[in-house]
Amino acid sequence: MSILELTKIEFKKVKRSKIFPLLFIPPMLVVISGVYSLSMYMTPEYTNAWKAMFIQSALLFGYYLLPFTMVVVCVMISNREIQNNGILKMLALPIEKGKLALTKFFVLLTFLMIELSVFFITFIVAGVIATTVMNVTETIPVMYLLSWTLKLFLTTIPSISLMWAITVFFEKPLLSIGLNLLLIIPGVLVANTPVWFCYPYCYSGYMVSDALHTITTQGAEISSSLQLFPFIPCAIILTCISLVAAVKQFGRKETK
Template identity: 75%
Template structure:
């Protein structure tokens, strides 16, 4: 059985769950609050009003709302397997548990992509409506918004890998959710220290913070260097995935 077939099965499992409605809430909240303040940005002082508004809206989204929602998705996916001994039936399939664990991770990335797509689409739709109502002539930078949506996705991958690993290691939903939430909360504080490179839970917020600093100070570019950021992110993601693959379904297989 291929990974694509396993992913289709996983989506069939969550078809009637509350995951998709959950993914709608954080993006819409952020977009509505951001676009509603459009009059604050459309002034002579702002030459890139849409950029500033989008980045400031993405700050809360990147640090908290996006990670929080993905933690809940992790727990909901894991909890569905625990109910009615679903994980035992899954492990009975002629598929390695490593492939099953990797499939779950890919499903999580799919939901991450869906939430960010909702975020991007909602911002465009709300922006078009707001500009027409307020007679704003500045064009919405669609490519810029799309680029930042991709950046949020990429920088969230290491955090998703860690979230999933914790969900696998701690079987009780409340425990895994609580631990992940505790790791998300100090993200802003750690982002202001040199330790941020080793703390994937703050990656998305840190990248947005850096961009916000650049916009507000009229800088020419971000201060983040791809090295050692990218190697650290890749290593952390790989280690987390290895742990989740190793321990996935370990208790049930004893």
């Protein structure tokens, strides 16, 4: 059975779960509140209004709400297999455990993509309303917004791989959620240290914070301080280590 077929089965399992409503609430709340708070200061002469609104909304979303949501999604997916010994039935199938673990990780990435799509669409709608009310005539920078949505997606992958590994190692929901939350909360503090690139939980927030420093209130831009090295190699290594650990640990307890 291919990973694509397994992925279809996984989505059938969560079709009636509360995961999908969960993916909609955080991005809508953070976008509406962020756009509203910034729109109060806009004037028709306001420059870079869309960029400012996006950074305002993405800051809290990248540091906390997005990772918080994905932690809960990880636990919900894991619990569906633990309940009623579903994982034993799954492991009884002639399918490699590693393939099953990777399939669930790909499902997590799909949910991440869905949540970011909701964030993008909600932001466009809220931004159009805000700029119309304030008579701001700046055109929608669609490519800029799409590029940032892609950046949020890519920079969240390392943290999701670590979240999934922790969820696999610690099957008890409270333990896995608690440990992940303890790692998420200090993300904003670690992002201000020279070794931020070693801490996947701060990647998305750091990217947004860096963008915030490149845009002044007058709309002028300064060069970014983001260094791709050692950030990218470190992110790839940490992602691979987390996935390998999750694959090796997945189902080990049940097969003993």
